[in-house]
Amino acid sequence: MPQHSILDILPAQLRKEAMEKIRIVRFPAGQVLFSAGERCQGLPLVLQGSVKVQMTGASGHSIVLYRMGKDDICTLSIGCLMTGRGYRAEAVVEEEGEAAMIPRGVFDRLMDQSPEFRLGIMESYGRRLDDLMLLVEEVAFHRMDERLEEWLLARASRGVIAITHQELAVELGTAREVVSRLLKELERQEMVRLSRGKIELTGLVGSATPA
């Protein structure tokens, strides 16, 4: 039984109709949900798991634009769905999970019939736009060492983070060497301990570089 807040708020009858046409897709970690250039098959609602959306520039470099988790809507798909253009980014599964695929027809019908659904879609859209605007500002104006520390702190829950420098470079939209050097500097300051594919946080605390 798919659980997603935007489905839960639908009136019973509409919800029942939608449920019948929705396809549930399980995805394992590492799977590519869609790549740049591909056409959109429907609107994915993330039920469980975590997916990162990243794009690769003309330069060949990649950057992670945002993540989707439980209860998120793949807002990016809506644009592709409506204009018929291909995706500009790609989506890669980080934690396995599942999504409900809403076909175009059902999406149109829900948009037509349910103000709640519309509101949910528009809110999701607003958040995504905000996220991207913040990312632009971050990339354009923030120092890389601060961004790295913030990134590490944001997922410091388990003390040890399993990630390669290359992957971390894509998260931040920079080069692997830059990440390696900054991490090495953090290690010298005894903020982290490094080993192959792993970063152990030891002495990193919020606002490490006070203004």
Place this chain on the structure above:
Amino acid sequence: MPQHSILDILPAQLRKEAMEKIRIVRFPAGQVLFSAGERCQGLPLVLQGSVKVQMTGASGHSIVLYRMGKDDICTLSIGCLMTGRGYRAEAVVEEEGEAAMIPRGVFDRLMDQSPEFRLGIMESYGRRLDDLMLLVEEVAFHRMDERLEEWLLARASRGVIAITHQELAVELGTAREVVSRLLKELERQEMVRLSRGKIELTGLVGSATPA
């Protein structure tokens, strides 16, 4: 009589109703349509003129995110309208013009009643998301000299561009000094001629730095 494609496609009856509640706003060059933190009063449809949307980061630096021109929809406002949060960016008029302000109630009604209106809104949204994604890639990975040349070429229609180095720095999300130096270098190469507040394009052609 306001002219906007998303209004033109409405069925006659709905269109008539909408027109009655729409407020037409004239704006002179330089006017700030909205600033960061402000609440959204309604959805602006740009009928005429040109508006740039820019945000200022925590660092105090600004960057232009995108522009709106004739027949555009201020997609950013939709998110604010739906979530009730304030704007994250500000909008400044570049060329005077006018906009039709659609109040929340009318917007909701049009979204409810008109599939054409919905499609127009979603398309506009998709385009904006694409724009921002491209901007992220541009800012993260492209060289400043190339971005500057592209910017100049993109509005080279009149041969002379009236803009200060500071304004150009905001366009590209960099510092004034960087723009000054790059422009000076272009002048040495006889690509441009510089004077106070003006840049004259002399020898700049597309793909100035072939791959």
Place this chain on the structure above:
DNA sequence: GATCGTGTGTGACTTTATCACTGAACTACC
């Protein structure tokens, strides 16, 4: 335990950002 693929470290150099300051060009006002 030799081999190979993938990660990581680092020097040398270029590009971009920041800071601090100078001078030049325009505006307005006496």
Place this chain on the structure above:
DNA sequence: GGTAGTTCAGTGATAAAGTCACACACGATC
């Protein structure tokens, strides 16, 4: 028409970040 004030532009010094090239280290596998 001279002068004071403001906005623009130029530039040196230095720091941060990106690029290129290459060495080496780790861990899986044969």
